[in-house]
Amino acid sequence: MFATRARDYSAAEAIAARWLWREVQILNVRNLGVGDYWDVYLRRRYLIAQGIVDRDRFGAMGWSRAANISAFITCSSDRLQAVSGGAGISDG
Numbered sequence: 001m002f003a004t005r006a007r008d009y010s011a012a013e014a015i016a017a018r019w020l021w022r023e024v025q026i027l028n029v030r031n032l033g034v035g036d037y038w039d040v041y042l043r044r045r046y047l048i049a050q051g052i053v054d055r056d057r058f059g060a061m062g063w064s065r066a067a068n069i070s071a072f073i074t075c076s077s078d079r080l081q082a083v084s085g086g087a088g089i090s091d092g
Helices: 011-027 034-051 065-077
Strands: 061-063 082-086
Touching: 011 034, 034 065, 061 065, 065 082
Parallel strands: 061 082
Antiparallel strands: none
């Protein structure tokens, strides 16, 4: 995700980010991609609420596993305007 303007994150935000990452890991057990989708979705909502990004111009990109996450988000949501992925992991 690219922000339109930078800002410093507080200690409370850092703690919340660590908690969220743990929740994402739990959601991904036997449901690869579900937790990652909610991670991106909640962070997108936060960035929009803070006025950091424009809800109508939001995209995601990734490489390797993040490419698969980007593809999963594309298939699971209509909230992204652009998605790019490269060298996604495969089963063979």
